[in-house]
């Protein structure tokens with residue numbers, strides 16, 4: 001179990017041309033308790049990915065810090081795995097070999113690797129596809145492989161950057177339900193960036209709304225809806241619809257501000 005703290009994080013992308021200097025994050029602070037499912041929404045270019053990358057350890061803040069269990073995050077590590085929109089699978093490896101990849105890096109013995117790979121492929125409902133290559137799979141199946149690959153080394157924190165954005169809406173709904181089931185089973189700390197408010201409310205314990213650039217935290221809304229959550233809440237649960245409307249209003253204000 002792992003908690004993440006973001007403290008007064010500012011990230012400035014400098015450029016030789018001072019007019020091209022970008023303040024991507026401006027004094028962002030948030031606490032993500034162990035086992036929480038946190039969703040982050042905000043206008044395009046507001047710094048969501050930069051925040052996720054700072055938590056992953058891919059980028060360092062210009063000032064401020066990110067911490068995992070009280071220790072400064074200085075680089076990427078096996079305890080924090082990122083799932084991207086573009087799947088990031090190795091095309092020359094089979095499904096099973098892709099999932100096995102992080103286990104090899106961890107030095108897990110072969111027999112155990114085989115068991116773990118099978119477990120996670122079953123979890124994402126891809127049993128029977130072990131020997132296929134990524135190009136033989138649909139987009140939804142590829143994203144399932146990347147979810148299995150991310151979870152196989154048993155990371156404490158799973159970071160997702162619009163993982164379902166490239167998928168059609170039905171596949172997206174199904175994968176949301178699967179990620180929810182997986183989170184309920186593993187209770188790891190999950191952070192998901194999305195443009196989709198419904199996705200954020202369906203999955204999250206809490207939703208952070210960011211302002212238009214420079215990215216700051218505008219609001220943090222608790223999603224007070226009991227778990228396990230049935231897919232039908234998307235259309236019928238009064239609190240779901242209420243929370244969705246509240247978030248839409250908050251986001252709309254920022255998008256208007258951004259284009260003004």
Ligand SMILES: Nc1ncnc2c1ncn2[C@@H]1O[C@H](COP(=O)(O)OP(=O)(O)OP(=O)(O)O)[C@@H](O)[C@H]1O
Pocket residue numbers: 013022023024042043044045046047048049050051213
């Ligand atoms: N490596 C970089 N160098 C320079 N500027 C960058 C870099 N990475 C991001 N930026 C800028 O920082 C700002 C925030 O980018 P970021 O990708 O974090 O936003 P985002 O909210 O994830 O956007 P989107 O929703 O469109 O994916 C943008 O203006 C972007 O152009």
